[in-house]
Amino acid sequence: xxxxxxxxxxxxxxxxxxxxxxxxxxxxxxxxxxxxxxxxxxxxxxxxxxxxxxxxxxxxxxxxxxxxxxxxxxxxxxxxxxxxxxxxxxxxxxxxxxxxxxxxxxxxxxxxxxxxxxxxxxxxxxxxxxxxxxxxxxxxxxxxxxxxxxxxxxxxxxxxxxxxxxxxxxxxxxxxxxxxxxxxxxxxxxxxxxxxxxxxxxxxxxxxxxxxxxxxxxxxxxxxxxxxxxxxxxxxxxxxxxxxxxxxxxxxxxxxxxxxxxxxxxxxxxxxxxxxxxxxxxxxxxxxxxxxxxxxxxxxxxxxxxxxxxxxxxxxxxxxxxxxxxxxxxxxxxxxxxxxxxxxxxxxxxxxxxxxxxxxxxxxxxxxxxxxxxxxxxxxxxxxxxxxxxxxxxxxxxxxxxxxxxxxxxxxxxxxxxxxxxxxxxxxxxxxxxxxxxxxxxxxxxxxxxxxxxxxxxxxxxxxxxxxxxxxxxxxxxxxxxxxxxxxxxxxxxxxxxxxxxxxxxxxxxxxxxxxxxxxxxxxxxxxxxxxxxxxxxxxxxxxxxxxxxxxxxxxxxxxxxxxxxxxxxxxxxxxxxxxxxxxxxxxxxxxxxxxxxxxxxxxxxxxxxxxxxxxxxxxxxxxxxxxxxxxxxxxxxxxxx
Amino acid sequence: xxxxxxxxxxxxxxxxxxxxxxxxxxxxxxxxxxxxxxxxxxxxxxxxxxxxxxxxxxxxxxxxxxxxxxxxxxxxxxxxxxxxxxxxxxxxxxxxxxxxxxxxxxxxxxxxxxxxxxxxxxxxxxxxxxxxxxxxxxxxxxxxxxxxxxxxxxxxxxxxxxxxxxxxxxxxxxxxxxxxxxxxxxxxxxxxxxxxxxxxxxxxxxxxxxxxxxxxxxxxxxxxxxxxxxxxxxxxxxxxxxxxxxxxxxxxxxxxxxxxxxxxx
Numbered sequence: 001x002x003x004x005x006x007x008x009x010x011x012x013x014x015x016x017x018x019x020x021x022x023x024x025x026x027x028x029x030x031x032x033x034x035x036x037x038x039x040x041x042x043x044x045x046x047x048x049x050x051x052x053x054x055x056x057x058x059x060x061x062x063x064x065x066x067x068x069x070x071x072x073x074x075x076x077x078x079x080x081x082x083x084x085x086x087x088x089x090x091x092x093x094x095x096x097x098x099x100x101x102x103x104x105x106x107x108x109x110x111x112x113x114x115x116x117x118x119x120x121x122x123x124x125x126x127x128x129x130x131x132x133x134x135x136x137x138x139x140x141x142x143x144x145x146x147x148x149x150x151x152x153x154x155x156x157x158x159x160x161x162x163x164x165x166x167x168x169x170x171x172x173x174x175x176x177x178x179x180x181x182x183x184x185x186x187x188x189x190x191x192x193x194x195x196x197x198x199x200x201x202x203x204x205x206x207x208x209x210x211x212x213x214x215x216x217x218x219x220x221x222x223x224x225x226x227x228x229x230x231x232x233x234x235x236x237x238x239x240x241x242x243x244x245x246x247x248x249x250x251x252x253x254x255x256x257x258x259x260x261x262x263x264x265x266x267x268x269x270x271x272x273x274x275x276x277x278x279x280x281x282x283x284x285x286x287x288x289x290x291x292x293x294x295x296x297x298x299x300x301x302x303x304x305x306x307x308x309x310x311x312x313x314x315x316x317x318x319x320x321x322x323x324x325x326x327x328x329x330x331x332x333x334x335x336x337x338x339x340x341x342x343x344x345x346x347x348x349x350x351x352x353x354x355x356x357x358x359x360x361x362x363x364x365x366x367x368x369x370x371x372x373x374x375x376x377x378x379x380x381x382x383x384x385x386x387x388x389x390x391x392x393x394x395x396x397x398x399x400x401x402x403x404x405x406x407x408x409x410x411x412x413x414x415x416x417x418x419x420x421x422x423x424x425x426x427x428x429x430x431x432x433x434x435x436x437x438x439x440x441x442x443x444x445x446x447x448x449x450x451x452x453x454x455x456x457x458x459x460x461x462x463x464x465x466x467x468x469x470x471x472x473x474x475x476x477x478x479x480x481x482x483x484x485x486x487x488x489x490x491x492x493x494x495x496x497x498x499x500x501x502x503x504x505x506x507x508x509x510x511x512x513x514x515x516x517x518x519x520x521x522x523x524x525x526x527x528x529x530x531x532x533x534x535x536x537x538x539x540x541x542x543x544x545x546x547x548x549x550x551x552x553x554x555x556x557x558x559x560x561x562x563x564x565x566x567x568x569x570x571x572x573x574x575x576x577x578x579x580x581x582x583x584x585x586x587x588x589x590x591x592x593x594x595x596x597x598x599x600x601x602x603x604x605x606x607x608x609x610x611x612x613x614x615x616x617x618x619x620x621x622x623x624x625x626x627x628x629x630x631x632x633x634x635x636x637x638x639x640x641x642x
Numbered sequence: 643x644x645x646x647x648x649x650x651x652x653x654x655x656x657x658x659x660x661x662x663x664x665x666x667x668x669x670x671x672x673x674x675x676x677x678x679x680x681x682x683x684x685x686x687x688x689x690x691x692x693x694x695x696x697x698x699x700x701x702x703x704x705x706x707x708x709x710x711x712x713x714x715x716x717x718x719x720x721x722x723x724x725x726x727x728x729x730x731x732x733x734x735x736x737x738x739x740x741x742x743x744x745x746x747x748x749x750x751x752x753x754x755x756x757x758x759x760x761x762x763x764x765x766x767x768x769x770x771x772x773x774x775x776x777x778x779x780x781x782x783x784x785x786x787x788x789x790x791x792x793x794x795x796x797x798x799x800x801x802x803x804x805x806x807x808x809x810x811x812x813x814x815x816x817x818x819x820x821x822x823x824x825x826x827x828x829x830x831x832x833x834x835x836x837x838x839x840x841x842x843x844x845x846x847x848x849x850x851x852x853x854x855x856x857x858x859x860x861x862x863x864x865x866x867x868x869x870x871x872x873x874x875x876x877x878x879x880x881x882x883x884x885x886x887x888x889x890x891x892x893x894x895x896x897x898x899x900x901x902x903x904x905x906x907x
Contacts, residue, residue, distance in 0.1 A: 539730035542700055543788075545718035547744035547795060557743070561734040638733040638777040 002365055007207055009358040014078035016358075017069050020062045027059035065357065073347060074356035076332035077205060082221075083328050084205050084212045087338040088345035089224035090322055095340045096231040097311065100179075100238045104308045106315070113298045117155055120289055124148050127285055135278040140262065147286060150255050154248055154293045161300040163245035171241045172303055178234055179310035183317035186227055190219035193226065206359055212338065212345045223321065231314075238307070242296035252294050259287050355608040360615065363608040367597075370446075378597050382446040383616075389443035396434030404429035448616065450510075450592040455578045458514045462521025462574060467567055470526040471559060474533025483526075491523040495581040499588055508589035513582060520581055521574040528570025532563025565632075565639045572628040579621050594620075644711035644721075644798045646674040646697065646831060652705030653692055653857075665856035666692045670706070672850070672859065676798070679825050679868055680833045681846025683892065685899050689857025690835045694801050697833065698724050710798065720744060723792035725802040729784040731776045737763070737787050738772035744795040762790040765827070766820065782813035786820070793828065802834040806841065815876055818844055822871050839892050843867055843885060844876055851892055853899055861895065863888065 005012060034055065042048045069075050076083060101107040108115075128148050133141060157163050199215035199222075216225040262283055319326065329337055335349015346352065355363075369376030370385040377383055407425050414420045422430070430436050444453075472479040499516055506512030536559050544558045586595025594613050601609035632639070651670035654663050666689045674680055682690045695701050697708055699718040708715045710722065718724075731740050738759050745755035763769060766786040771779070776787060785805055792800060802821075806814045818841060825832055836842050842849055847868045853860035865888070867879050879885055 537730065539726045539728060540732065542698070542718070543724055543726060543730040543791075544743070544747075545700070546698060546720070546722060546724040547747060547791065548720035549743075549747040553747050557747075558732065561732070564734070636734070638775065 006362050006365075007204070009206065009356075009362060010077050010081045010204070013069065013074055013356065013358045017066070017075055017078055020066050020069070023058055024062040024066060027055040027062065030055040031059060068354070068357055070332075071334055071350045072354040072356045073333055073335075073351035074358065076328070076351075077356060080328055080332060081205060082218050083325060083333070084338060084345075084347070085217050086221045086224070086325055087329060087333075088212050088214065088340060089216050089221040089228070090318065090325070091338050091340040091345055092228045093224050093231055093318060096228045096235055097314065099235045100307065100311060103238075104304065104311060106308065106311055111299075111301055111304060113159070113304070114301065116292075116298055117159060120155060120293065121152070123285075123289055124152060127282070127289075132278045132282060135275045135282070143258065143262065144282075144286070147255060147258055150251060151286070151290050151293065154251060154255075154290075155298060157245045157247045157251070158243055158293070158296070158298040159300050160245070161302050163247055164243060164300055164303050165245065168241055168243050168299075169303065171237070172307060175234060175238055175241070176306035176310040178230075179307070179314055182227055182230055182234070183310070183314045186223065186314070186317040186321045189321070190223040193222045194219060195222050206356065211347055214343075214345060220321065220323070220325075243299045243303075244296040248294075255290055259283060259290065353607050355611055359608050360611050364612050364615070367609075367612060378447060379591075379600070381592055384444070384446040384448040386442050387445040388440040390434075390440045391438035392431075392434045392436050395436075395438065396432060399432045401429065401432045404432050447592050447594055447597055448620065451582055451586065451594045452620070454510060454513050454517060454593070455575065455582055458517030458578055459521045459571070459574055461514075461518045462525045463567075463571065466522045466525025467529045470529025470531075470567075471533045471555065471563060473526065473530045474536075474563070475555065475559060480530075487523055487526055490519070491527075495520045495577075496584050496588075499581075499585050503585070503589050508591075513585050513590070516585055517578045517582055520577050524570050524574040524577065525567070528566045528573070529563055532566030533559050535566070536562045565636045568628070568632050568636060572625065572632070575624045575628065576621065579617070579624065583617060644676050644831070646799055646833075647709045648672050648693075648697075648706070649709070650706035651693075651696065651703050651708065653689070653696065653701070654704045667696075667703075668856035668858055670857075670859060672862075674799075674831055674833065674848075676831055677829045678831055679845060679847040680831075680850065681842040681848070682833065682835050682850045682852060683837070683839060683842040683846075683896070684850075684852030684857075684860075685854060685896050685903070686837070687903075688852040688854040688899075690852055691803060692857065693852075694803050694833065694835050697799070698722055698801050720748075720795045721798045723795055723797035723800045725785070725788050725792050725800065725805045727804045727807050729776075729781075729788045731784055731787055731791075733775070733777045735776065736772065737768060737774050737776055737779070740776055740787055741790045741794050743791060758794050759790075762794045765793075765824070766790045780813075781809050782817060785809065785817060789820070789824065793824070793830075797830070799831045799833065802832065804835055804837060807837065814841075818876060819871070821845060822868060825868075826872050839889055839896070840880065843889055843892075844871055844879065851895055854903060860899075 031053075034053075069078075073084075098107075103112040105111055110118075128145065131141065131144060136144065195217050196215065199213070199217050202213040202215055202217065205212055216222040333349075333351060335347075335351055337348060338345050339348050340346075366376065367378055368383045370382040371377075372380050372382055377385075404425055407428060409423065409425050411429070412420055412423050412426050427436075469479070469483065473483055474480075495516060498519060502516045502519075503512045506515055540558055540562065541554060544554045549557065582593070583595035583598070586593040587599040590596050594616055598610055598613035601607075601613065648670050651667060652665070653667040654665050656663050670693065682693065684690050692701070696703050697715065699715050699722065702716060715722075732743065735743070741759045741762060742755055745758065750758075759772070763772060766789050768783065768786050768790065771783070776784060779787065788805070805821075806817050809817060821832070821834070822845065824830070834842075834845055836845075843865060844867055846863070846865055849863040849865055850859045851861045851863075852858065867882075867885060870879055
């Protein structure tokens with residue numbers, strides 16, 4: 001069932017999106033109608049006006065989901081499941097002709113040759129004006145100026161159409177014709193070519209971790225794919241064409257020799273070190289420009305016009321062959337579209353980092369599966385499940401070893417016959433070390449439970465110690481003045497600032513995190529209990545004194561219940577803050593927990609997993625808060641009515 | 643006999659910042675016999691509440707002493723029950739649990755206390771409201787609970803600090819009858835602080851009119867209206883010419899006192 005849903009997630013998404021659109025529109029209608037009916041119910045500002053209105057919740061949630069579907073390309077995948085594969089084939093062709101385009105003004109405004117000539121001329125000019133005259137003799141300077149103008153002549157020769165070799169002219173002409181031929185084939189459309197069986201057997205878009213199937217699965221895709229093969233060959237031919245005018249041959253040899261001659265003089269050793277360095281650097285700069293010009297990559301501008309026109313033709317043929325695909329891409333695939341890089345095609349823009357809702361659900365199901373052998377859970381631990389917990393381990397965790405040490409008597413010694421008979425002290429030690437089998441109880445297990453366990457234990461401890469202290473601080477001058485500075489000093493420090501220290505002291509296991517969270521919960525509970533206790537009405541205290549209650553009885557029966565609303569609000573806040581701190585602490589260190597999952601997902605850029613962990617945290621936080629809200633309305637119904 | 647005796651009672655408040663002293667009460671002397679109903683009236687700031695708080699034991703006098711049945715009062719106790727203006731009920735408890743509070747603190751037998759609670763709820767007219775949360779009650783009903791909660795402890799003296807001040811006129815009249823009935827039925831000593839002259843006249847068998855700066859008993863009355871109120875309707879008593887005369891006299895007295903304060907200030 002799950003596999004089927006996983007394979008058909010695009011179809012499921014199509015239905016879901018349709019339903020969402022209907023929900024969105026109909027909820028607006030219902031809302032409008034209700035607004036008309038209840039327009040005169042209450043005056044503006046009356047809190048009664050906010051009651052009800054489930055349809056606006058439906059409207060908001062469906063709008064959010066629709067936006068999510070749209071920007072994650074979920075709509076595109078649901079209704080145009082083959083579009084990405086076709087876009088991938090187009091991207092392949094674009095990648096294939098990109099080496100040719102890079103040399104042409106179509107892509108980069110100028111011919112690559114133009115850019116080269118401009119840049120080299122600039123640099124030669126600079127060299128000429130910055131010659132270190134002190135380092136060279138008068139003769140040498142004259143020679144260098146001559147060299148620079150000779151180098152300039154190299155460029156001039158290459159740029160002159162009259163000097164272009166017949167061979168190169170020929171090659172460029174043929175290439176332009178071939179490109180036009182390619183365009184004609186593209187315009188002719190897919191004639192009798194159909195996708196291969198291998199291509200059709202590929203996993204569909206998004207059902208595996210390979211993002212988009214590479215092989216073409218539509219006729220149009222196959223057309224682009226076959227054209228791409230030829231285009232690649234043409235591009236390879238293009239980059240091999242060189243313009244080496246015969247006029248340059250002798251010139252190159254001459255310049256090379258003259259530079260070498262100047263180099264030899266520099267090594268004769270009649271200059272000091274600074275001058276030698278300056279000479280070397282200058283000559284190197286001249287030589288560098290010369291070498292750039294001797295490999296024949298500068299072409300006369302006119303010679304490339306044919307190629308430029310041919311590529312433009314190919315581009316427009318490509319756009320024609322793409323047909324509606326372009327419109328679909330613009331409408332339903334927001335962002336940079338699909339890009340081919342190396343061996344795969346990838347989604348770019350929001351399609352990349354915003355996973356589709358259906359993919360998130362699929363990842364969640366995989367994560368939620370308790371069957372860790374079949375790749376469920378995360379790193380061999382389920383998300384939320386149960387296991388048998390040996391009672392002995394729990395006893396060992398609570399009971400310290402020194403309890404056995406302080407018992408009277410000695411631990412057993414081995415007897416003369418080579419046997420050891422454990423005595424009572426040994427048995428207690430075995431219990432404290434968890435070596436006794438006391439059976440097992442079912443217990444929750446998994447990453448989510450580990451996170452929840454840490455929060456709940458820390459919160460429990462925080463309530464256990466924080467509430468009594470807070471109450472005493474609310475009623476006693478000693479407790480208030482003694483503990484106030486201590487708590488107020490550590491409380492404002494952000495919990496994460498404590499984390500490195502606490503985790504160093506207690507280790508990265510549960511105790512460190514629990515202590516960190518305890519610190520957070522404790523401070524919040526102390527403050528809320530204290531506020532609640534000190535806010536008790538004087539008349540209630542006096543009434544209870546007159547009714548014969550002792551101080552202890554007043555504390556338990558009047559001050560504590562009176563502080564309950566504040567304490568419960570404190571718990572609600574503490575849960576939220578603990579939860580936030582915990583996830584951050586788990587990201588710092590640890591081997592289990594929701595924060596740990598997200599941290600691993602981050603290092604491998606698994607966006608779906610990142611979003612799943614974010615959603616899990618949001619949902620758990622919401623669940624905690626809903627439970628607390630329910631507890632508050634159940635336990636303190638008198639709040640605001642006293 | 644458990645008489646309440648105030649002997650040369652003085653109370654001086656010291657302002658901790660300025661060190662200035664205010665004489666809230668000076669030389670208060672009176673004896674309240676068992677079963678008497680005393681109403682205390684006076685302009686605001688004359689120390690009536692201070693006097694009551696001292697008798698309740700919430701604050702200790704700076705001079706003189708208070709005795710109840712020969713014992714000097716130093717702290718609050720069950721023999722002096724309190725009823726506050728706002729009821730001061732425990733809103734997290736039901737009506738029955740509120741009434742039960744004093745008994746529970748004394749660990750009274752459950753059966754016995756349940757019967758007592760039932761009885762007193764009957765008397766104050768709250769039959770069947772035992773399981774209602776107190777925050778759902780009206781102001782008058784809340785004061786009935788406060789009365790029952792105080793009476794269930796069987797105190798010698800009942801101290802009331804403007805107990806009916808926050809009620810509407812109709813409820814107030816009903817509650818005044820209830821107080822009179824309770825006084826008659828239980829024979830308790832009752833001291834009631836009020837700022838309503840009419841209420842003081844209706845309820846006070848004895849009536850102190852207090853004067854401010856320093857707080858002192860300005861004039862004492864012995865009035866017949868409380869006794870009459872047990873038999874006649876309170877509204878008729880209010881129309882009595884004697885009632886009207888005394889009311890006018892006291893109103894003028896208090897009016898003059900206020901004028902004097904304003905003049906001095």
